[in-house]
Amino acid sequence: MKKVIIVGGGLSGLIAAFCLAKKGIAVSVIEKKQYPFHRVCGEYISNEVIPFLKSLDLFPTVFDPPSINQLQLTSVNGREAILDLDLGGFGISRYSFDHFLYERCKAIGVVFYINTEVESILYNQDEFEIKTTAQIHKADVVLGSYGKRAKLDVQLEREFIQKRSPYMGVKYHIRTAHPSNRVALHNFKDGYCGISNVEEGKSTLCYLTHRSNVKQFGNLKEMEEKVLFQNPFLKKIFTQSEFLFERPEVINEISFATKSPVENHVLMSGDAAGMITPLCGNGMAMAIHSAKVASEEIEKYCNGSISREELEQNYTRNWNALFANRLWIGRQIQQLFGSVWTSNLAVTLARYVKPVADFLVSSTHGKPF
Ligand SMILES: Cc1cc2nc3c(=O)[nH]c(=O)nc-3n(C[C@H](O)[C@H](O)[C@H](O)COP(=O)(O)OP(=O)(O)OC[C@H]3O[C@@H](n4cnc5c(N)ncnc54)[C@H](O)[C@@H]3O)c2cc1C
Numbered sequence: 001m002k003k004v005i006i007v008g009g010g011l012s013g014l015i016a017a018f019c020l021a022k023k024g025i026a027v028s029v030i031e032k033k034q035y036p037f038h039r040v041c042g043e044y045i046s047n048e049v050i051p052f053l054k055s056l057d058l059f060p061t062v063f064d065p066p067s068i069n070q071l072q073l074t075s076v077n078g079r080e081a082i083l084d085l086d087l088g089g090f091g092i093s094r095y096s097f098d099h100f101l102y103e104r105c106k107a108i109g110v111v112f113y114i115n116t117e118v119e120s121i122l123y124n125q126d127e128f129e130i131k132t133t134a135q136i137h138k139a140d141v142v143l144g145s146y147g148k149r150a151k152l153d154v155q156l157e158r159e160f161i162q163k164r165s166p167y168m169g170v171k172y173h174i175r176t177a178h179p180s181n182r183v184a185l186h187n188f189k190d191g192y193c194g195i196s197n198v199e200e201g202k203s204t205l206c207y208l209t210h211r212s213n214v215k216q217f218g219n220l221k222e223m224e225e226k227v228l229f230q231n232p233f234l235k236k237i238f239t240q241s242e243f244l245f246e247r248p249e250v251i252n253e254i255s256f257a258t259k260s261p262v263e264n265h266v267l268m269s270g271d272a273a274g275m276i277t278p279l280c281g282n283g284m285a286m287a288i289h290s291a292k293v294a295s296e297e298i299e300k301y302c303n304g305s306i307s308r309e310e311l312e313q314n315y316t317r318n319w320n321a322l323f324a325n326r327l328w329i330g331r332q333i334q335q336l337f338g339s340v341w342t343s344n345l346a347v348t349l350a351r352y353v354k355p356v357a358d359f360l361v362s363s364t365h366g367k368p369f
Pocket of ligand 1: 007008009010011012013030031032033039040041042043044045046116117118119145146147148150151168169170194206207208254269270271272275276278281282283284285287
């Protein structure tokens with residue numbers, strides 16, 4: 001019987017593990033943290049994932065996630081557009097959603113190695129050797145779902161890791177008067193901040209900023225007051241809300257560079273295969289969708305109907321067909337944000353030329369699957 005190891009138990013890793021275990025395949029997940037835990041993420045999920053999650057009985061109904069069908073877009077100096085989202089989405093914290101998926105995976109026999117970091121993945125003669133902080137594992141297939149950037153990328157000599165990335169992400173959970181059917185994207189100089197509601201009446205406030213902003217002002221609080229508050233919508237949120245974390249979740253070096261979906265025979269899914277700019281609100285849907293596509297091909301390999309070469313070729317082809325365009329468009333759109341005049345232009349276009357707004361939203365999202 002073939003053995004699959006999944007490196008990283010975020011959305012992508014957990015969904016792939018669930019799909020494979022459901023098909024009777026022996027699958028283990030190695031995750032460096034311990035569930036439940038918070039992550040930097042806007043926590044707005046596109047509705048394109050709903051049919052698939054419901055088909056696996058993985059839609060997190062138990063959390064009663066708010067349903068979102070409206071986008072509020074504001075420019076650096078506070079110009080506003082409100083748009084209907086045809087497809088829409090829902091809001092759930094990663095703290096709850098990932099933990100829920102972890103429990104569901106355990107219940108169907110997925111083996112977990114928690115608090116365990118993978119240090120290296122070596123491929124030799126049709127077999128993988130996975131070295132962790134605790135032991136060495138062997139596997140026939142490895143799915144790399146370890147997120148946007150990890151030390152493993154250095155060990156796997158991935159090209160994108162050679163370059164530093166100037167972006168950092170910051171997230172808070174807050175209590176505030178935010179309409180539950182709305183996701184907002186508020187621009188500020190060299191960054192943007194999203195807000196949408198999640199379970200239990202909480203809202204997620206999450207922003208992406210160029211690190212030069214933080215360098216200039218020395219710390220986040222000072223930077224928020226000097227830079228984010230220039231947008232009156234952000235000033236209102238930051239000054240009139242209850243902040244629920246002692247300190248924010250922060251990540252650095254967020255890279256949107258092109259990556260390869262297969263690296264040294266390791267299939268990559270989610271952000272490890274390529275990260276879409278967060279303003280598109282599609283990273284989680286892509287993580288889930290790529291896990292679906294990867295697990296379907298891995299299943300064929302495990303039951304002997306395709307070779308390893310076919311596994312890698314099929315996955316690369318399918319991944320590129322589904323996601324490569326979205327990532328490229330997301331990178332182009334991000335350039336419109338973060339400066340006064342381009343963000344004013346984007347908001348004006350979104351407000352008065354609906355087909356442009358519809359095109360931008362639809363080209364950065366997939367279809368329900
Ligand atoms: C600021 C910001 C806002 C965002 N907002 C949204 C949004 O509103 N909507 C949306 O859809 N997407 C959003 N995204 C994108 C979304 O968060 C990601 O696309 C999604 O989390 C990718 O899931 P993943 O499973 O690929 O990776 P992750 O969820 O990052 O999971 C990777 C896992 O691998 C583990 N890991 C890493 N290295 C190792 C190792 N060596 N060994 C073992 N485990 C390891 C990590 O601990 C982690 O649990 C946002 C991203 C950012 C940065």
